[in-house]
Amino acid sequence: AQRVTQPEKLLSVFKGAPVELKCNYSYSGSPELFWYVQYSRQRLQLLLRHISRESIKGFTADLNKGETSFHLKKPFAQEEDSAMYYCALKTAGTASKLTFGTGTRLQVTL
Amino acid sequence: SQTIHQWPATLVQPVGSPLSLECTVEGTSNPNLYWYRQAAGRGLQLLFYSVGIGQISSEVPQNLSASRPQDRQFILSSKKLLLSDSGFYLCAWSPGQVGYGYTFGSGTRLTVV
Numbered sequence: 001a002q003r004v005t006q007p008e009k010l011l012s013v014f015k016g017a018p019v020e021l022k023c024n025y026s027y028s029g030s031p032e033l034f035w036y037v038q039y040s041r042q043r044l045q046l047l048l049r050h051i052s053r054e055s056i057k058g059f060t061a062d063l064n065k066g067e068t069s070f071h072l073k074k075p076f077a078q079e080e081d082s083a084m085y086y087c088a089l090k091t092a093g094t095a096s097k098l099t100f101g102t103g104t105r106l107q108v109t110l
Numbered sequence: 111s112q113t114i115h116q117w118p119a120t121l122v123q124p125v126g127s128p129l130s131l132e133c134t135v136e137g138t139s140n141p142n143l144y145w146y147r148q149a150a151g152r153g154l155q156l157l158f159y160s161v162g163i164g165q166i167s168s169e170v171p172q173n174l175s176a177s178r179p180q181d182r183q184f185i186l187s188s189k190k191l192l193l194s195d196s197g198f199y200l201c202a203w204s205p206g207q208v209g210y211g212y213t214f215g216s217g218t219r220l221t222v223v
Binding site: 043049086090092 | 142144146148151152153154156159161167200202204206208209211212213214215216217
């Protein structure tokens, strides 16, 4: 069965500091990886997908199949980045399922 | 554009009472639909998913059930609520294609008293 691990429950950084939210996965098939974000009092929303190799709000994430990781990075943290971040893995097939990690709360302080 | 609606936003129910949470999707057809429960410190747990009308798959044994009476309607139910059913329930949909994530509803906070 697939599994997603986010080892940090809380990550506290200063504004302007680099951010790295860790995510490791285990899955026997070809994975699709995602990062979701949940701001205070807002619904869970998709931040970025590994397949698109995009940068959203300054965040990037590279899928490293050798290390089975999909860490989320941003060079300079902003206050508005404070939120709950979830890494998720989608299994292959028409009946695909999205498995989430336990989430990391990012707290950006002045 | 596609939208997903979930209601009610909050619900307080006594133990032993029935439950019905509804989720509808607009602007798409034949979506994959999902029910998740979000618990603090435990992430999101997939409860049920459906790839078509009347097709329901359960991920974990529990006191809940799901139904899909129409293409874009997904219902989470219980005949008799338990205290342990309290939580935050999220509905989601996806087109079931490679490269697409899930889009989530705004959730229902259920408190069983």
